Amino acid sequence: MTSGLHHITAITRKIQANVDFYCGFLGLRLVKRTGGFEDAAQLHLFYGDAVAGPGSLVTFLAWEDGSPGRVGHGAASEIAFAIQPDAIGFWLTRALQFGVAATGPATEFAEPVLRLIDPDGVIVKLVGTSAVEPGAAWPVRGIEARDAITRLRAATLLSEQPQQTADFLTRHAGFRVSATEGTITRLTSESGQGIDVRDASGFWPAAPGTGAIDHVALRMADRAAVEAQATELKSSGDDTINMHDRKYFYSLYVREPAGCLIELASDGPGFAIDEPLETLGDQLFIPEHFHLRPQDIVPMLPQFALPGEPRTIYRDLSFVHRIHEPDAGDGSTLVLLHGTGGNEASLLPFARKIAPSSTLLGLRGRATEEGVARFFRRFGPRDFDQKDIVAEAEAFAAFIEDAKQAYGIDEMRLRFAGYSNGANFLAATIMLHPGVVREAMLLRPMPVQSDPPKADLSGTRIQMVIGSDDPAAGESEILAKQLRDRGARITLTRVAGDHNLSDEDVTAGTAGFV
Structure with missing residues (x-):
């Protein structure tokens, strides 16, 4: 034997x-x-x-x-x-x-x-x-x-x-x-x-x-x-x-x-x-039994280097994060903020499709709700913790500054994308800290600030992608008006579907990030 x-x-x-x-x-x-x-x-x-x-x-x-x-x-x-x-x-x-x-x-x-x-x-x-x-x-x-x-x-x-x-x-x-x-x-x-x-x-x-x-x-x-x-x-x-x-x-x-x-x-x-x-x-x-295309799963796997190979040295920053380097980069960086229940890897496959040459930087929200990650607390489905939004937006702005230094990010080639809760948080940060986010894609967003501050968002470019059957589509339009009234340049794109992302979002995102 x-x-x-x-x-x-x-x-x-x-x-x-x-x-x-x-x-x-x-x-x-x-x-x-x-x-x-x-x-x-x-x-x-x-x-x-x-x-x-x-x-x-x-x-x-x-x-x-x-x-x-x-x-x-x-x-x-x-x-x-x-x-x-x-x-x-x-x-x-x-x-x-x-x-x-x-x-x-x-x-x-x-x-x-x-x-x-x-x-x-x-x-x-x-x-x-x-x-x-x-x-x-x-x-x-x-x-x-x-x-x-x-x-x-x-x-x-x-x-x-x-x-x-x-x-x-x-x-x-x-x-x-x-x-x-x-x-x-x-x-x-x-x-x-x-x-x-x-x-x-x-x-x-x-x-x-x-x-x-x-x-x-x-x-x-x-x-x-x-x-x-x-x-x-x-x-x-x-x-x-x-x-x-x-x-x-x-x-x-x-x-x-x-x-x-x-x-x-x-x-x-x-x-x-x-x-x-x-x-x-x-x-x-x-493994074959998952019937997955490599492009749908490879970006979610952590990258590493063998001894002697070039590598990214991760820094101990205020948000848990994941970096995914492209095979051939163009010097741009795309920061990703997941929806409720996601994590730092959730949007990497989507982002790799719309930005194949960008370095991807996925973040994990620091608030939790029944064990799942979010970017700010809420007390109910439409009752958001305003103090937590302000505090986390300040922490996020500081993280971006630290990440620029830690990873040599070119702020002139820095873009952001957020989905659902991550998109809501990005929109709040844009109004609370003008200039931190200059170019962003907001997927299925809605307003979460009870009294958004006045801000000069001239020079800020935002693409909002709304699902035609998304129950929150009307609230997305309210958010678009808030941002537009503050000087942001808004492109509003409607795609077939509900709150979930689809291949149409990839098409819209690719066109918006050219």
Whole structure:
């Protein structure tokens, strides 16, 4: 029976820092970049050895600016990589050079262990061992092949039922108990890789989120082996099984008795089935079952650069934001403000269609209503918090000034687009802070200020796009008059449809932003 670790999957909050750590510091190869199989707008990165071999892989789902998770029972708590025993000194020195938090070395199960902390707080162990056969090292400047990480060593599971967890892994994944140290039982596989089951009785339960390990995947020889385990699990009454074709491997997900999510994954067909091994990881794969065009999803995925590539350095500004660079830019910047319930990525696909050569800067509103983001509070459907509008407009104006400096934005080529709540907020900002917004597209807007201030908006150009069947269309016209009375140049465009955006809005936006 093929056994061992296939991959370990965790969740990251900042994808660029994650790439820098796993590729730049640890020296792993980026072997695949995909949209998520459950959510195509969630970036999923796979790191591994030079040939993306099963047992070398660690993967990360990107939850940009997501809430932190919590380590606890019912989940994995550590990722361990195998290195040569005499490479511990090299990695301790490298950690000091790179400013990576490290403790040790210490001895665990007669092996030297150096503990590191990744940018999201995940514990990463480097274990000096000869028990695991090395994989194919990926050449990285500053890391000799003899020091390189090539395989996973182990994963640590926190369990309130350690005996039942161990029995499950023995029965369904080909592991066997090989040693015990304190509250930790080590199970070893045919490959020499292990799982450490730690008795976590009395701990708090795990909670999903960034910095948490989502699941541990264990090796199966092929799809038939996965299906055989599914049959056995079902026959024993387990109803937690989910079967999936992940293109690069076939797998099932199941909760072991203590609640840890375990994936049983086939070795094949492998990651080189849709791109050459030499360029593995260069292409973005979008799962076919979403039936999405790349232009509809790619702009929503966070961009990143591999070590040595040009990159945008994100600054810690007052609004959560996302930058999307075009393939060939013209020096212009388009700032995007989403509607109620959206986020910093919501308008990126629309904006990329109407402004293919612009740098896109998407913002997330800082007010929340029943858990969804908005740009200002409201007390009811037509009762808007006037003080919050004023305060957030002032903060937004300050953000724009800071962003100009932080990202080198040319204010003469700066434009804005907002939809629904974002459009309402943009209109209020235009009147509260004349000059901050000189050119804007307002999609499905309505007035929200009870007493808009007098302002000189001469030189301000605004395109308003109204849905012919939108219940708020009449209020959009009231807003247009408010802005026109203050000297703004208004172009009012009506498109077929209601409050939702459509392809007609793309046509209108493209024409308006020429």
